[in-house]
Amino acid sequence: xxxRKIKSQxxxxxxxxxxxxxxxxxxxxxxxxxxxxxxxxxxxxxQTFEKENPTLxxxxxxxxxxxxxxxxxxxxxxxxxxxxxxxxxxxxDELKDFIKRISKLLEKEDVKFCSELKMDGIAISIRYEKGxxxxxxxRGNGKTGDDVTLNIKTIKTLPLKLHGNEKKIPELLEVxxxxxxxxxxxxxxxxKREIDGLDVFANPRNAAxxxxxxxxxxxxxxxxxxxxxxxxxxxxxxxxxxFEMHSYLEKLxxxxxxxxHFNLCKNLxxxxxxANKIEKKREKLSFEIDGIVIKVDDxxxxxxxxxTGKSPRYAVAYKFASEQAITTIKDITIQVGxxxxxTPVAELTPVFVAGSTISRATLHNIDEIKRKDIRITDTVAIxxxxxxxxxxxxxxxxxxxxxxxxxxxxxxxxxxLSDVTNIEGEVAYRCINLNCIGQNLRRLSYFAAKNAMDxxxxxxxxxQTLVEKGFVSKPSDIYLLNEEILSELEGFKEKSIKxxxxxxxxxxxxxxxxxIMALGIKYVGSESADLLANHAxxxxxxxxxxxxxxxxxxxxxxxxxxSIIEYFNDQNNLDEIEKLxxxxxxxxKPKETKKDPLFFNKTFVLTGxxxxxxxxxxxxxxxxxxxxxxxxxxxxTDFVLVGLEAGSKFEKAKKLGIKTLTEEEFSAML
Numbered sequence: 001x002x003x004r005k006i007k008s009q010x011x012x013x014x015x016x017x018x019x020x021x022x023x024x025x026x027x028x029x030x031x032x033x034x035x036x037x038x039x040x041x042x043x044x045x046x047q048t049f050e051k052e053n054p055t056l057x058x059x060x061x062x063x064x065x066x067x068x069x070x071x072x073x074x075x076x077x078x079x080x081x082x083x084x085x086x087x088x089x090x091x092x093d094e095l096k097d098f099i100k101r102i103s104k105l106l107e108k109e110d111v112k113f114c115s116e117l118k119m120d121g122i123a124i125s126i127r128y129e130k131g132x133x134x135x136x137x138x139r140g141n142g143k144t145g146d147d148v149t150l151n152i153k154t155i156k157t158l159p160l161k162l163h164g165n166e167k168k169i170p171e172l173l174e175v176x177x178x179x180x181x182x183x184x185x186x187x188x189x190x191x192k193r194e195i196d197g198l199d200v201f202a203n204p205r206n207a208a209x210x211x212x213x214x215x216x217x218x219x220x221x222x223x224x225x226x227x228x229x230x231x232x233x234x235x236x237x238x239x240x241x242x243f244e245m246h247s248y249l250e251k252l253x254x255x256x257x258x259x260x261h262f263n264l265c266k267n268l269x270x271x272x273x274x275a276n277k278i279e280k281k282r283e284k285l286s287f288e289i290d291g292i293v294i295k296v297d298d299x300x301x302x303x304x305x306x307x308t309g310k311s312p313r314y315a316v317a318y319k320f321a322s323e324q325a326i327t328t329i330k331d332i333t334i335q336v337g338x339x340x341x342x343t344p345v346a347e348l349t350p351v352f353v354a355g356s357t358i359s360r361a362t363l364h365n366i367d368e369i370k371r372k373d374i375r376i377t378d379t380v381a382i383x384x385x386x387x388x389x390x391x392x393x394x395x396x397x398x399x400x401x402x403x404x405x406x407x408x409x410x411x412x413x414x415x416x417l418s419d420v421t422n423i424e425g426e427v428a429y430r431c432i433n434l435n436c437i438g439q440n441l442r443r444l445s446y447f448a449a450k451n452a453m454d455x456x457x458x459x460x461x462x463x464q465t466l467v468e469k470g471f472v473s474k475p476s477d478i479y480l481l482n483e484e485i486l487s488e489l490e491g492f493k494e495k496s497i498k499x500x501x502x503x504x505x506x507x508x509x510x511x512x513x514x515x516i517m518a519l520g521i522k523y524v525g526s527e528s529a530d531l532l533a534n535h536a537x538x539x540x541x542x543x544x545x546x547x548x549x550x551x552x553x554x555x556x557x558x559x560x561x562x563s564i565i566e567y568f569n570d571q572n573n574l575d576e577i578e579k580l581x582x583x584x585x586x587x588x589k590p591k592e593t594k595k596d597p598l599f600f601n602k603t604f605v606l607t608g609x610x611x612x613x614x615x616x617x618x619x620x621x622x623x624x625x626x627x628x629x630x631x632x633x634x635x636x637t638d639f640v641l642v643g644l645e646a647g648s649k650f651e652k653a654k655k656l657g658i659k660t661l662t663e664e665e666f667s668a669m670l
Contacts, residue, residue: 016046178228641660
């Protein structure tokens, strides 16, 4: 398990940045890099710190957000009621605590629960008006989602018009469900992608996520998506119990789970019995699940139970253990990352687990290897963490061979043979050669990635070929590519060349924030890049900012500030930036801040859950008008914007006599 013990506010901010990056990989890239379990443990450590230090809670904390981000290229609309993500449990004791909590909140012992499959897909909200399908939205940020109506209409099991007596069909119905890909279709999809030389999807969920956000519905139709519906917004207006929900939806002609896949439970024993039955059937199902969902059956109780910052109180997910397999470690090799970090990787005797053949698994770092005492030739249990990322769980010491060899981190980089260093206090080992080919390939791929310059058709494989042939060694070389050079690449025909050159040209006009991301400054993620872009507004100003000026930017700490100073003190970096600008890259300045007298130079603190705005939206609106935001209430605070379930910040504001705003008052100010 990955662990990050928080000993200081710096550790807390660092963990927030790490979790935001994991959210980006999971929701935006559909390529998670840690398991659901490990992610949940990090969230729990974050929440423990926040509970013990309520005045230090950062407005960007992932504990306050529903993870999925909105996607560029789609229109965005609001849900009738928020689409929250479920809290996860992994043990009988955690389930027992959930049931006790519900009984206490409802002040009754005999609470019934409806247990259902936890589909491993993508949450969707589908709106019907007068029985006709009018809109489909992704979860998005919980309150606003991407309009994927045209893509959803490619699902053949979904009716465009509801069935039944027209008099009984509601005027407005917003149905909640899960989009997924069947296992056999997923297998064929990956086989085709391999033939086409494309990256394969890690699992069916990632394939569904990627498919749903394609901009061409014709391409979506080729993916054969499917759907299961399980809920309704404002459900109490239509049914009295969650158990009845399935038959109600089915009568309207909507696709629902088989009646074998949901159950009315009176107690913990019933829930566990259902969970065990489903887990045994798991492999025989035509689609992926990763557990069951337990909901209070009385739908009217859902509203009274309410929500935490990002999850409903009336429901919880009970996650199954990841599927494991036994294999042997043939060797341990090293993978070099863009910042020079050396990551040990287990080369395995290929083994089939959770729907795919696994031949490699990350070992994270040398401390993890020593903790588990992993050696070359060992027999090990592996699992796909969260059914996604392969990892070594344990060693079978009874089968250890005499010649089993301990692994030591290399003193030289396996790619460039430069010295490797381990800074005191850090787990990571790094290659010190900034010109290392391995690091360089990762940096170049990072530069071209979606959240940076977003150069379509320039994936890792194409980049690797360009680097190996000597055509690209630094980012500016990308903008010197032409038809003559690209025609030398194997398999690159006229259309491929045109697509890549068009993408490169298109990338020249990017936001300043994304340009900062593309530079690959250590510790600067997307949130930090936004803060820097809004403050500096152009690269000339950013280069000149002192450490004091940087740490005065809300959300930029000492470590990030020092990293930025170090980056811009390197003449090679400055020369490369100038070369990029001379080749036509034109980072667009953020919108000018309005000097609204109601907001200008006023400091706002946000607390509680807002209904009309996300935290980031509210902050953006404040900053656009010349205001500032802070994570803590002090005598210098001008306004505290109070949402649902406001905590200690609200109380402190009242004590200090600081003006508090409801959402309605805030909207009026806007």
